[in-house]
Amino acid sequence: MTKTKVDISKFLGRWVNTYKETKGIASFEISSQDGVPKFRAFGSQTSHAPGDWGEVEIIPLAASPDGGVAKGFHITYEINQVKSLLAVNENKGLLIIAIYFLPSEGNGYFSREFFFLE
Numbered sequence: 001m002t003k004t005k006v007d008i009s010k011f012l013g014r015w016v017n018t019y020k021e022t023k024g025i026a027s028f029e030i031s032s033q034d035g036v037p038k039f040r041a042f043g044s045q046t047s048h049a050p051g052d053w054g055e056v057e058i059i060p061l062a063a064s065p066d067g068g069v070a071k072g073f074h075i076t077y078e079i080n081q082v083k084s085l086l087a088v089n090e091n092k093g094l095l096i097i098a099i100y101f102l103p104s105e106g107n108g109y110f111s112r113e114f115f116f117l118e
């Protein structure tokens with residue numbers, strides 16, 4: 001099966017967490033470089049990884065296998081021996097991120113955060 005293009009253009013820009021005292025991602029940027037969607041997260045000062053998390057490629061998800069406009073996407077980070085799986089979807093103009101933190105030792109944990117386009 002040939003992969004069809006999924007349009008992420010409505011997600012481009014800088015997104016800010018609605019909860020200013022988050023212990024997770026404070027903000028992130030979505031860009032497109034040569035047609036490749038990119039995600040750069042910035043952890044809050046109380047996060048397991050404060051500051052710039054670096055840039056990773058977005059895996060966009062459409063509403064159907066036929067492609068079209070993105071309804072969400074997923075990405076993976078690995079920082080400070082913690083793998084973070086991020087599942088992102090859009091609802092009522094907000095991006096909602098379900099984050100699964102999977103440390104190499106100890107218990108994993110889950111967080112859900114809401115972001116608005118700046």
